[in-house]
Amino acid sequence: MKIxxxxxxxxxxxxxxxxxxxxxxxxxxxxxxxxxPYDEWYALVRGLELKEQLGGSVTVLNVGTAENxxxxxxxxxxxxxxxxxxxxxxxxxLQASKEITAYAKSEGFDIILLGKETIDYxxxxxxxxxxxxxxxxxxxxxxxxxxNGNTATVSRDIQGGTEIxxxxxxxxxxxxxxxxxxxxxxxxxxxAARTKPLNVVAATGAAAATTISNYELPPAKGDCxxxxxxxxxxxxxxxxxxxxxx
Amino acid sequence: xxxLIYANTANGKIHKSALEAVAYGSKIAKDMGTNxxxxxxxxxxxxxxxxxxxxxxxxHANDTKFNSFDPSVxxxxxxxxxxxxxxxIIIFSHDYTGKSIAxxxxxxxxxxxVSGAVDYPNTNNGFTIRKAVFSGKAFANISITxxxxxxxLLPNSVDKSPVGGSASVETFNPEVGxxxxxxxxxxxxxxxxxxxxxxxxxxxxxxxxxxxxxxxxEDLAKALGAATACSRPVSDMDxxxxxxxxxxxxxxxxxxxxxxxxxxxxxxxxxxxxxxxTIVVINNDPEAPFFKSANYGIVGDxxxxxxxxxxxxxxxxxxxx
Numbered sequence: 001m002k003i004x005x006x007x008x009x010x011x012x013x014x015x016x017x018x019x020x021x022x023x024x025x026x027x028x029x030x031x032x033x034x035x036x037p038y039d040e041w042y043a044l045v046r047g048l049e050l051k052e053q054l055g056g057s058v059t060v061l062n063v064g065t066a067e068n069x070x071x072x073x074x075x076x077x078x079x080x081x082x083x084x085x086x087x088x089x090x091x092x093x094l095q096a097s098k099e100i101t102a103y104a105k106s107e108g109f110d111i112i113l114l115g116k117e118t119i120d121y122x123x124x125x126x127x128x129x130x131x132x133x134x135x136x137x138x139x140x141x142x143x144x145x146x147x148n149g150n151t152a153t154v155s156r157d158i159q160g161g162t163e164i165x166x167x168x169x170x171x172x173x174x175x176x177x178x179x180x181x182x183x184x185x186x187x188x189x190x191x192a193a194r195t196k197p198l199n200v201v202a203a204t205g206a207a208a209a210t211t212i213s214n215y216e217l218p219p220a221k222g223d224c225x226x227x228x229x230x231x232x233x234x235x236x237x238x239x240x241x242x243x244x245x246x
Numbered sequence: 247x248x249x250l251i252y253a254n255t256a257n258g259k260i261h262k263s264a265l266e267a268v269a270y271g272s273k274i275a276k277d278m279g280t281n282x283x284x285x286x287x288x289x290x291x292x293x294x295x296x297x298x299x300x301x302x303x304x305x306h307a308n309d310t311k312f313n314s315f316d317p318s319v320x321x322x323x324x325x326x327x328x329x330x331x332x333x334x335i336i337i338f339s340h341d342y343t344g345k346s347i348a349x350x351x352x353x354x355x356x357x358x359x360v361s362g363a364v365d366y367p368n369t370n371n372g373f374t375i376r377k378a379v380f381s382g383k384a385f386a387n388i389s390i391t392x393x394x395x396x397x398x399l400l401p402n403s404v405d406k407s408p409v410g411g412s413a414s415v416e417t418f419n420p421e422v423g424x425x426x427x428x429x430x431x432x433x434x435x436x437x438x439x440x441x442x443x444x445x446x447x448x449x450x451x452x453x454x455x456x457x458x459x460x461x462x463x464e465d466l467a468k469a470l471g472a473a474t475a476c477s478r479p480v481s482d483m484d485x486x487x488x489x490x491x492x493x494x495x496x497x498x499x500x501x502x503x504x505x506x507x508x509x510x511x512x513x514x515x516x517x518x519x520x521x522x523x524t525i526v527v528i529n530n531d532p533e534a535p536f537f538k539s540a541n542y543g544i545v546g547d548x549x550x551x552x553x554x555x556x557x558x559x560x561x562x563x564x565x566x567x
Contacts, residue, residue, distance in 0.1 A: 013494055013514045017383040037495050094352060094359065119381050119494055119517075123361045124340075128317060128349035137426045138317055140346045143488075153430075157489070158315070159256055159342050159443075161434040167427045177496060178488050209358030213374050213387040218520070224527070224537050229546025233558030235526065238542060240562065243524040245446070245503040246470060 001056030001147065003047045004104055006114040006126065007075055009068050010036040013119065019215045026120075026215070035071045038115020040078070041182035042175035046145055047113050048079045049180060054147060056110075057081045061103070063096045065089050069198065076193035077185035083196065088203035091211060093121075097129035098206035105134055110169040111152065116141050116176045127174035137167045143178035249275045250333035252324055253284040253296055253304075254343050260292050262443075263339035265299050266406035270399050271337045272300025274366060285327045285418065287320055288313045297413030299406070305330075305418035312419075314429050315343065321350035322422035328355065328394070330418075340398035341442070348398040358390035361398045381494045381517035401443075402500055441490065444473035446503040449492060449519075451477035453508015453529065453548055457485035462552045463507060469559035475499070477509045493518035508548045511536020528552070 011017075011031045018027040035044070047058045060080040062068050065087065072083045086103060090096040104112065112131075117124040124140075131138035143162070144155035152171055155164050185193070227235050239246045251271040253264035264284075272282040284301040286293045286308075293304045307323050324347060328336060336351060338344035340362045352359035364385070365376040372389045375397060379386045390396075441447065448467040454460065460474075467474045474490060481491035492499050494517035504522035508529060509515060516539055519525070527540035530547050537543045544551050 011380070013517075017380045019384070041495075092358070093349070094356075097353060121379050121386075122377075122381060122498075123349075123359075124345040125349040125352070125359060125361055128321075128346055129353040131318070132321060132350040132353035138346065138350070139427065140317065141342060157342060158432070159261075160440040161432060163315075163429055164431040164433070165427050165429050177491065209352070209356065209390065209392045210360065211389050211391060213372075213389050215379070216376075216385045216387070218383070218385065221525075221539055221541070224540045224543040226543045226545065229544055229551050232528075232544055232546065232551045232554040233561075235542060235544065235555060236558040236562045239503065239524065239526070243503070243541065245524045246562070 001050060001054045001111070002107070002109050003051060003056060003058045004107070004109040004112045005039065005044045005047045005058060005060050005075070005080065006100060006112065006130070007039040007044065007060050007062050007071070008036040008115070008118045009033050009062065009064060009071050010118050010120045013037070017217070023214045023216065024212070033071060035074055036115055036118045038117060038119075038175060040075065042177065042179040043113040043115050044075055044078060044080065045180035045183050046175060047111070048183070050111070050145070050147055059084060061086070061100060063088060063090050063099050072198055073193045074185065076196045076198070077189040078183050079189060081196065083198040084201055085198060086201050086203050091208035093123050093125035093129055094210075095206050095208040097126055097133055099203055100130055101133040102204045102206070103201055111147070112136070112170070112172045114174055116174045127172050131172035134172070136170055136172050138172045139165060139167060140174045141176045142173050143176050145173060145179060247278070248281045248283060248331050248333050249335045249337065250324070250328055250331055251282065251284045251301065251337045252344065252347065253286045253293070254339055254341065255286060255288055255290045258289045258291055260286070260290060260295055263341055263401045264296070266401060266404060267337055267339045267399050268296050268299040268301050269406045269409070270366070270404050271335070272409065274335065275300070283327070283331050283333065284413070285324060287323055293415050294413055297411050298408040300409050300411060301413045302411070304413045304415045306415055307418050309419045311424070314425055316425035316427045317346035317350055319422055319425050320347045321354060323420065324351050325354045326420040326422060327418065334394050336394070336396045338396070338398040340400045344398045348396055352396045355394050355396070356392065357394035357396050358392045359396040359398070360388045360390060362400045363397050364400050364403045366404065367397070378521065382498065382520050383517060400500070439473045441473045441475055441492070441497060442499060444499075445501050446470050446472035447475050447499060447501045448472045448505045448507070449475035449477070449509060450480070450507040450548075451509030452479050459549075460486070462556065466552055466556045466559065469556055469563060470503075472503070472505070477515055506536055507552060509536060510534045511539060
């Protein structure tokens with residue numbers, strides 16, 4: 001079982017979001033970067049569990065510059081066997097997907113796992129794009145994944161419920177909450193990660209199809225209207241007459 | 247030059263998110279002086295209603311082999327429709343279905359995609375669309391630089407009133423190959439009102455002290471016609487099912503009304519709910535950070551406040567029905 005887990009770098013969930021350069025760039029000053037939680041907690045850990053159960057290897061892949069090496073080492077510390085970094089800072093998901101496809105198509109991976117979205121751009125684009133470009137089946141928003149021979153059985157979230165599907169490998173799967181429990185790297189893992197291979201691959205120069213013009217922060221909320229707890233029932237009238245939401 | 251909209255269905259009917267997507271696409275089409283075609287895939291007996299929301303033509307891929315959802319097959323169908331109609335702008339709803347198909351169509355056509363759009367495109371200088379980023383903590387204006395453009399629209403973002411009109415419905419069954427994903431079983435959620443589609447949500451956190459205390463939350467939700475949700479610790483402790491967890495690493499929602507009971511308002515929770523139109527916070531700690539994001543606040547014990555709200559909601563329902 002040869003497993004590829006695509007990981008993205010994201011600002012820590014508690015990071016203060018601010019912009020510089022006339023609101024055209026994310027202000028990274030003082031921001032701690034992490035492995036995108038959906039990629040790490042669910043995709044990577046389930047990949048490791050499958051390897052422990054069935055044998056094989058887990059490769060983590062990131063598209064980015066050397067600045068991303070610390071988060072790649074974190075994924076190695078959690079247990080991935082080796083890492084690949086495609087050396088370009090991508091502008092959009094289509095560009096990153098083309099780079100991943102160029103690398104992965106000849107590597108013979110059985111399962112390509114990644115999180116359902118990143119917590120910075122929230123695109124939910126990569127899994128579907130990679131599967132289209134590689135001409136592979138795709139199961140999105142998976143909450144459970146089991147593999148038996150060449151068949152993957154996957155539970156995925158759909159509108160108003162869950163669908164259980166069967167699909168042949170190779171397959172691309174995006175992971176949502178429920179697929180695995182996050183693992184914390186131990187000291188042995190952290191030490192081992194230092195010497196595990198991190199191969200840097202040159203980018204093919206794929207083009208992006210979108211650019212970010214600028215960012216805006218949401219308008220500040222007005223003051224909170226407090227209602228006395230003794231007269232809590234007044235809220236219902238306010239929601240009807242003032243907020244007009246009931 | 248025309249606009250193609252993928253119109254989602256549920257249980258053999260047009261889904262309400264599709265009405266909004268069609269209304270959105272036809273407004274863009276009107277501004278650009280072009281037509282709106284919708285594509286419906288799988289069983290659907292009310293495809294003609296899309297005409298009332300601005301579609302002039304509906305392509306219905308109604309072969310029974312399309313009844314099972316496979317994003318690969320669906321993307322090929324949409325791409326075939328793009329070619330048949332000469333569409334330059336392709337629009338999806340940013341829901342479970344759209345998230346699986348739109349990026350495939352984007353990759354197939356090598357067309358730029360903005361997913362989770364919250365507004366109409368700005369065409370004054372290029373083609374720029376606003377979307378929420380950093381889990382709702384900011385917005386980005388994204389320019390699509392390719393000739394063909396794909397947009398997935400975040401539900402509940404734009405006006406979805408009917409504009410009047412009618413659409414011709416045509417059968418559309420191009421050869422696109424068989425599905426490779428086999429559906430074995432579909433498990434429906436026990437709730438009648440899926441969280442992501444609810445316009446009103448009542449949510450509770452650790453302040454409720456234990457799963458046995460959720461009855462009053464469910465009662466209040468029922469009285470208001472709302473869905474129930476919870477904070478991450480509550481779902482992690484298995485007090486409530488995972489699919490109810492709203493927040494940065496759970497489900498992101500943007501209902502018209504979000505009532506948070508006993509939730510302090512950690513930044514990760516806010517990220518999943520801060521686009522709600524009206525936020526009510528009930529907490530016994532006046533310093534809870536959530537009050538800073540609230541429209542209405544009640545400082546008090548949930549076990550005293552919620553029963554009062556329930557009583558008032560029931561009285562309101564009795565007086566208004």
